[in-house]
Amino acid sequence: MLRVRNLEAGYGKLRVLKRISMHVDPGEIVTIIGANGAGKTTLLHTIAGLVGITSGEILFKEKNLRTLSAEKTVAMGCSLVPEGRQVFATMTVRDNLILGGYVRKMDRTTTDRELSRIYELFPVLKKRETQLAGTLSGGEQQMLAMGRALMAGPSLVMMDEPSTGLAPLIVRDIFQVIIRLREAGSTVLLIEQNANAALKIADRGYVLETGKIIVQGPAEDLLANKDVQRAYLGRDVAE
């Protein structure tokens, strides 16, 4: 579904991503873990078309994303749930969701059908439908951000640190939703600082360090990999 080869990207003279190769197959949950500043968000933003590519290629459903704008990327079925939610605080929950479906240019009945699909996935959003998004709790805002991305009918959902700043109980709910998303046929690319939780729900993972992928493999292998444990899972391996 998504295939990245030898991707290099950055800001101005700063080369953040160095020769990244990775892929996501349909129906998979793939996670990218790594320390702060490793380049995880830059990688997602480059795929989403928000950061320009220096070299390499990004193929999404066999099409080169290199020349596509961010909105065209969304229209092709690749949506981003940004870090820190970034919902439109002064708009209602419902309007936030409708805005998420903008690229599909849906008529009213389709919009309503899509809305009820989202409400089924996140019942709490139905309850808050007419509330302003800014009045929601952190967990509810995260669900709204996910719902908004899903309104575009994506085949690939990219999530940037969905657990940031949320209480552990809420994080568990969010991860449950990610598993349900996959069961409903979505493909998920998940960036997480909570490496342990991410690897537990993912099929495969990549470890990013200073812009390079240093280890990759099945999630269970990464959980058992001593380097990964030391650096990212906070597990103390007895000296």
Add this chain to the structure above:
Amino acid sequence: MYWEEKKECMTREDLEQLQLERLQSTLFRVATHVPFYRNRFKEMKLNPDGFKSLEELQKLPFTTKDDLRRNYPYGMFAVPLREVVRVHSSSGTTGTATVVGYTSNDIKNWSHLVARILTAAGLTNDDVVQIAFGYGLFTGGFGLHYGAERIGASVIPISSGNTKRQIQIMQDFKTTALVCTPSYALVLADTMLDMGININALSLKFGLFGAEPWSEAMRQEIHNKLRITATDNYGLSEIMGPGVAGECRECNGLHMNEDHFLMEIIHPETLEPVAPGEVGELVITTLTKEAFPVIRYRTRDLTRMLPEPCPCGRTFSRIHRILGRTDDMLIIKGVNVFPLQIENVLFEIEGTEPHYQIIVEREDHQDRATVLVEVTESIFFDEMKKQRQMVDLIKKRLSSELGVSMEIKLVEEKSLQRFEGKSQRVVDKRKL
């Protein structure tokens, strides 16, 4: 019947993406953790971060058995010893031993890869598997053991040797699959025939053979004597052990587990890749090994790629059964000769047994090669004329196949030594 259908039948395009990703992170890890590779890359002014395509593989350095020996015992390990859960060692029959290590992930992958090969050969959790490979530093016993357990088969870890006991257990425990070297399978078969055991009364259905080169003739003989499906599997401890490649039920070449091993076939002298389908030395790069990754390891095994797709549905490329060792290569009167070429010729000739020995001597600065060939009793005790005709026929066929003439001596059935481990076909008496 696949063990991991999604992997074994993946498209070549998906496979190449996976191989590239895995090779890139392997290069990073060996450059960071293995001084041998770090120095080699530095000498060659090679930036492992600049590696962008599988086509660039030829720019990477080779690894040889001597490199491994020079780093004896732990110099090639890419992880600290406390992460190594297993150590194996090569037999050391050809010089200093080499040592290889495994992390727990390596052992898990190893089990799965052997499970693929057992499944491809037709085994299921209903089978009773008698593993007559040595258990110990040799990888054969343990490798097949874990794979067989992984598919849920009942494993009899009898280990090698003690032929009578092997036969007793094979009968009593109702063994359905035999794992050993092909020559030992024939030892078992001949012993059973001598003991007057009714082969048809055995439960044996499958034979998985490896650890030494063998021939189509031996497959036929094993099939005729033991009435089993005999499949070939390939591995070497420097790469992992068994599980590197194995035959499916088509019995026509071994599928390489290409998502874990990248293979090339090169000319052993020029070191350039051979044309697709040509015979050359198999070179393997590991893609997932954690404790003991190797880059472009020269296996010294000769084979060739079989380019046609396999009817079994697996997309992994096949190699021909191993045709010999680059260091088995005999130079007789300046001509390169591989013992298995001789075996293939004998297979074509009725009345010969697939047991032979090559004796090479030097007299007055002239090479002289003699092939001792076992023939069936009827021919051996037959009139001289028939024997002479047979000698002439073998001579003619051999010299046209090899491009060099050899003396032929017919010997009685079972007069040549049989080997329980790897067989020794060549006696080189030349003092160079």
